[in-house]
Amino acid sequence: MDPEVDALARTVRDTVPALAEIDVASLFAPGFAAIATRWPGVDVDPAFAAHVASRLAAQKDPATAVTKLHVDDLFVAWWAGTGAREGLAAFDASYGSELDRIAGRFRDLPRDELGQQLRIRLFVGGKAKILEYAGVGPLLAWLRVVAVRAFVDIARSARSHQYHAELDEVELLGLPQPGGHGPSELGDELRTSLKRAFADAVANLAPRQRTFLRHAYVDRLTLDQIADTYSVHRATVARILASARAQLVEQTRAGIVAKLGVAPAELASAIGTLDRRLELSLSRILKT
Numbered sequence: 073m074d075p076e077v078d079a080l081a082r083t084v085r086d087t088v089p090a091l092a093e094i095d096v097a098s099l100f101a102p103g104f105a106a107i108a109t110r111w112p113g114v115d116v117d118p119a120f121a122a123h124v125a126s127r128l129a130a131q132k133d134p135a136t137a138v139t140k141l142h143v144d145d146l147f148v149a150w151w152a153g154t155g156a157r158e159g160l161a162a163f164d165a166s167y168g169s170e171l172d173r174i175a176g177r178f179r180d181l182p183r184d185e186l187g188q189q190l191r192i193r194l195f196v197g198g199k200a201k202i203l204e205y206a207g208v209g210p211l212l213a214w215l216r217v218v219a220v221r222a223f224v225d226i227a228r229s230a231r232s233h234q235y236h237a238e239l240d241e242v243e244l245l246g247l248p249q250p251g252g253h254g255p256s257e258l259g260d261e262l263r264t265s266l267k268r269a270f271a272d273a274v275a276n277l278a279p280r281q282r283t284f285l286r287h288a289y290v291d292r293l294t295l296d297q298i299a300d301t302y303s304v305h306r307a308t309v310a311r312i313l314a315s316a317r318a319q320l321v322e323q324t325r326a327g328i329v330a331k332l333g334v335a336p337a338e339l340a341s342a343i344g345t346l347d348r349r350l351e352l353s354l355s356r357i358l359k360t
Contacts, residue, residue, distance in 0.1 A: 077104050080121040087125035090134040103143020110144055111162055123150045127206045137208050146207030152195065153203040157303055160195070163202075167215055174219045178227055188283050190222050191301055196293065269327025273320045281316035288313055 081097035107116065124146060131137040148166060151159030175186040194202045205214050274282065287293040287301075295313075299306040 074101070074104055076116050077101050079118065080124060083121035084125045084128060088129045088134050091128065091138055094135060094138060096138060099138055099141070100143050103141065106144035107147050110166070116147065120147060120150055123203070124207070131206065131208070137206070140209070141207045142210055143207070145211035146205065149202050149205045149211055153200040155195065160303065167212060170212060171215065171219050174216065175223060178223050181227060182279065184279055185283060186223055186226060189226055190219055192287070193222050194218070196297055196301060265328045265331040266324070269324045269331065270320070272327055273323035276323060277316055277319065281312055281319070284309060284312050285316050
């Protein structure tokens with residue numbers, strides 16, 4: 073018997089009393105053979121054994137569950153859930169196309185953003201949701217349920233947040249209210265122009281710029297978390313966020329000037345706080 077299989081079987085039997093008298097090694101052998109076939113040369117970390125034991129211990133009937141265990145599926149779910157780049161790549165190669173197909177059924181929402189939001193749910197957080205997969209059924213079936221539920225939630229959220237309806241950029245960006253203590257030139261026309269210009273600026277962002285801004289301001293992910301999710305360097309994330317912020321401020325400012333037909337200097341007092349209050353506005357407009 074393979075030493076890796078024996079080691080895993082011992083850990084499981086020692087951890088789950090209901091399996092003490094079961095030949096777990098024989099049950100796991102086909103799964104390990106599948107791992108070797110699907111991912112040639114990969115070494116199964118001993119920590120995987122503890123994960124298998126914890127998943128079986130959580131079952132009402134571990135003795136029955138262990139006979140139905142999809143060891144190779146459970147391995148790739150655990151591997152990706154650890155955040156290992158190789159594990160995430162293996163997961164994407166095995167299941168990415170199917171998840172993309174499911175996202176394509178939600179035609180009113182951008183497919184790439186649906187996929188990115190699903191990745192956040194699966195792989196980011198104190199305990200990645202992918203680690204909840206118990207291995208008793210095929211991973212693909214479990215992923216289909218999780219994906220559809222996630223996409224339905226996102227669709228409902230998008231419908232309940234009409235992209236422009238609830239925005240008041242004058243308030244969100246910290247600008248003085250008409251009739252308040254601010255400059256007299258800030259009237260309804262400027263309010264409308266500011267709202268339109270900011271919404272247009274957000275719409276003009278590249279998909280990755282918009283997604284990274286949402287992760288930073290809505291999901292409250294760190295640079296490192298965003299970088300790990302998309303397998304890029306944190307400096308790349310920082311650069312994309314900085315360029316997106318600068319683009320939003322500049323295009324919003326230019327949009328107001330073009331709409332009202334005035335010199336930028338004439339609006340300086342009204343839109344001078346735009347960059348400083350960008351975070352608050354983004355957290356609302358990107359929360360879809």
